[in-house]
Amino acid sequence: MNRWSLCLLIGATGCALAVSGCTTSQSAAPDSAVPSTGAGATTGAQGAGAKPGQVAAVSNAEAPTGAAVERGAGAGSEPVDGTVYGDGVTLTESTPISAILDDVDAFAGQRVRVEGLITAVCETRGCWIDLAGDREFEVLRIKVPDGVIVFPIEVRGKYAVAEGIVAKVDPDQPAGEGLGQHMGEGEGGAGGSGGAGVHEGEGEAAGSGDGGMHAEMAGRTARIDGTGAVIRDNP
Amino acid sequence: MTLATRLRPRRVLRLLHRDIGYALFALTSAYAVSGIAVNHIGDWNPSYAATRTALAIGPIAAEDLDGMEAAVVARTGLPPDEVTGRHRPDPNTFVLFLPEGGEVRVDIRTGEGQMERYRPRPLLYASNVLHLNRLKGAWTYVADVFALLLLFLAVSGLFMLKGRTGLGGRGKWLVGIGVVVPLVFLVRFMWP
Numbered sequence: 001m002n003r004w005s006l007c008l009l010i011g012a013t014g015c016a017l018a019v020s021g022c023t024t025s026q027s028a029a030p031d032s033a034v035p036s037t038g039a040g041a042t043t044g045a046q047g048a049g050a051k052p053g054q055v056a057a058v059s060n061a062e063a064p065t066g067a068a069v070e071r072g073a074g075a076g077s078e079p080v081d082g083t084v085y086g087d088g089v090t091l092t093e094s095t096p097i098s099a100i101l102d103d104v105d106a107f108a109g110q111r112v113r114v115e116g117l118i119t120a121v122c123e124t125r126g127c128w129i130d131l132a133g134d135r136e137f138e139v140l141r142i143k144v145p146d147g148v149i150v151f152p153i154e155v156r157g158k159y160a161v162a163e164g165i166v167a168k169v170d171p172d173q174p175a176g177e178g179l180g181q182h183m184g185e186g187e188g189g190a191g192g193s194g195g196a197g198v199h200e201g202e203g204e205a206a207g208s209g210d211g212g213m214h215a216e217m218a219g220r221t222a223r224i225d226g227t228g229a230v231i232r233d234n235p
Numbered sequence: 236m237t238l239a240t241r242l243r244p245r246r247v248l249r250l251l252h253r254d255i256g257y258a259l260f261a262l263t264s265a266y267a268v269s270g271i272a273v274n275h276i277g278d279w280n281p282s283y284a285a286t287r288t289a290l291a292i293g294p295i296a297a298e299d300l301d302g303m304e305a306a307v308v309a310r311t312g313l314p315p316d317e318v319t320g321r322h323r324p325d326p327n328t329f330v331l332f333l334p335e336g337g338e339v340r341v342d343i344r345t346g347e348g349q350m351e352r353y354r355p356r357p358l359l360y361a362s363n364v365l366h367l368n369r370l371k372g373a374w375t376y377v378a379d380v381f382a383l384l385l386l387f388l389a390v391s392g393l394f395m396l397k398g399r400t401g402l403g404g405r406g407k408w409l410v411g412i413g414v415v416v417p418l419v420f421l422v423r424f425m426w427p
Contacts, residue, residue: 121336123283
């Protein structure tokens with residue numbers, strides 16, 4: 001190898017090393033539990049009166065098993081630590097998944113922030129995740145545009161804080177339609193195609209973990225068309 | 236060789252085509268392999284290989300989550316610290332989450348279930364990360380430069396040679412085939 005080629009090789013390697021440090025896809029923010037702001041406080045976002053965006057700190061959830069999540073209120077916003085996907089999370093207060101599923105019409109079209117244990121991930125394109133609700137046997141699907149946000153399979157079992165627009169889903173929609181399509185094939189919006197959130201225990205449930213089976217959407221009443229999420233190991 | 240000879244356009248094109256081709260060999264190969272893998276994404280997971288093991292651990296009598304977890308861990312021989320979370324999707328099913336997206340899913344009435352583990356596919360996982368731009372950030376621009384250089388290779392290839400083997404000779408037929416084949420598919424797709 002002559003001197004010119006050696007210089008070229010060293011220069012290219014050096015540039016690559018320098019530039020690679022600018023890669024910011026996966027934030028290096030250490031996983032940390034969001035500080036608790038007090039026990040017994042109830043969430044400020046419940047039912048039809050929910051106002052996404054109200055400033056409130058998010059307290060630690062209980063064990064990631066779908067148990068009730070307590071929220072602090074009025075303690076100021078806290079940054080959400082974890083790996084950022086898409087636009088991340090901008091709202092400061094989470095809406096309980098049970099509240100959304102109890103009154104989907106009230107939330108349809110609204111931007112909300114939800115959080116919970118990730119129980120399932122799309123194995124094909126990483127285009128959706130299911131979050132366990134605060135009430136037993138409930139999950140809500142966060143659907144994201146194919147290829148824009150890709151959730152790797154290894155996030156299953158981790159904790160996510162996600163944000164997006166609530167979309168109402170026809171629970172009687174035949175399996176394989178709607179959300180069986182990936183988002184690039186037909187936009188989901190309020191009342192759009194596909195299904196994602198349901199009170200489970202009704203036949204097949206998305207928590208089965210077999211992420212490729214979109215047929216499990218039958219019976220769901222809502223989903224969130226996600227714009228971003230922050231995922232970490234623990235609540 | 237005179238300067239004029241050295242700087243003849245076709246000669247310069249061939250030299251650049253050759254040297255850029257050398258430089259892009261690795262990434263082009265990675266993108267090509269990844270492209271084939273992702274092209275069949277409906278049939279398989281191009282980045283991860285799943286291992287599924289059937290389980291039969293007997294009915295689980297515990298009614299609380301801690302008890303269910305302890306029973307499943309003990310009966311499957313899992314290291315307790317491997318469990319990253321747990322979930323009950325319905326009253327009859329209990330799920331333990333394992334690292335790297337794995338899980339143990341059990342019907343608590345019968346004890347039958349499945350353990351699922353994922354591992355990244357060697358080389359293919361890395362190729363997909365690059366090809367699908369999972370890295371984001373500065374890699375986006377590196378990939379853009381790579382694409383531009385590929386475009387240069389394509390265009391320079393048209394004009395590198397002259398005569399019978401050049402674009403004016405059999406080259407035009409081969410370019411035509413390369414245009415017509417995708418066009419046919421496009422036309423059938425857009426006007427079925």
